[in-house]
Amino acid sequence: MAHSHETVLISGASSGIGEALAWLFAEQGHDLVLVARSEDKLADLAHALAEDHGVEAQCYPADLSKPGAARRLFNAVNGDGQQVDILVNNAGVLEHGAFIDMDATQHQRMIQLNVAGLTDLLSHFLPPMAERGYGRVCNVASIAGFMPVASLATYAATKAYVLSLSEALAEEMRPHGVSVTALCPGVTATNMVAQVQEDNDTFAKMPGMLISDVDDVAREAFKACMKGTPIVVPGNLNLATTLAARSTPKWLVRRLSGLLGRSSL
Numbered sequence: 001m002a003h004s005h006e007t008v009l010i011s012g013a014s015s016g017i018g019e020a021l022a023w024l025f026a027e028q029g030h031d032l033v034l035v036a037r038s039e040d041k042l043a044d045l046a047h048a049l050a051e052d053h054g055v056e057a058q059c060y061p062a063d064l065s066k067p068g069a070a071r072r073l074f075n076a077v078n079g080d081g082q083q084v085d086i087l088v089n090n091a092g093v094l095e096h097g098a099f100i101d102m103d104a105t106q107h108q109r110m111i112q113l114n115v116a117g118l119t120d121l122l123s124h125f126l127p128p129m130a131e132r133g134y135g136r137v138c139n140v141a142s143i144a145g146f147m148p149v150a151s152l153a154t155y156a157a158t159k160a161y162v163l164s165l166s167e168a169l170a171e172e173m174r175p176h177g178v179s180v181t182a183l184c185p186g187v188t189a190t191n192m193v194a195q196v197q198e199d200n201d202t203f204a205k206m207p208g209m210l211i212s213d214v215d216d217v218a219r220e221a222f223k224a225c226m227k228g229t230p231i232v233v234p235g236n237l238n239l240a241t242t243l244a245a246r247s248t249p250k251w252l253v254r255r256l257s258g259l260l261g262r263s264s265l
Contacts (some may be wrong), residue, residue: 009033009077009084011064011121012091014041016190017140017183020218021088026053033082035060035073036091058082064091065113070120086136086225087125089118092158098265099153107154114158119165126169130176137173137180138225139166143238145184146245147253150261159184163231170230179228183221186238188212212238 129135145159166182
């Protein structure tokens, strides 16, 4: 396989959608910059990717919810002579439950990683792409970003931010040759969702047809990112849900999502 000569940085790369995307990019000959908190998992993944696909895979353990983590990561990557051509903002966290039953640290953890950490990475890695006149970004949002979700109030709000930011940047960066894609999956079979199912009977009883396969989601994300599609919603049912949310009066969306959300508490 001819080498692509493009380097992809994937945050939250040690599992779930991030790991699945790492395999897809490696299959196409992309070198990888793998970022997550778990150094051991990253090292195992990097070794497997290099062995199976002959790509370079570098590990950069980091907790992107910490202030200054994105700047330190950017400096480390640049210091190692890496040029990031594609940025996948996948790191994120989900907390399920009533807003008033969560403590402030749980809310802040979601905001710091899903919003602040993602934005900080963009603020560091987008300018060099614009200067070069080429780059691709895939920000992982959620179908929850299209509507308010009782029982996922803060999480859904953070994903609404990611979706709105991505749509705006897709237009801002267009003249600079940089595409920005918002990936908006529904419930996906990842470790994060498995933890919610373990803790909540309603989620545990969710029909399998409503849970997306992580590899299918990653394939849709990869294709959309490489095409420069601004928004991708994997799965016909999820797509129908988001289209309905955007065309239905907001008061009705709020009431329906409230009924469903309260039933899971």
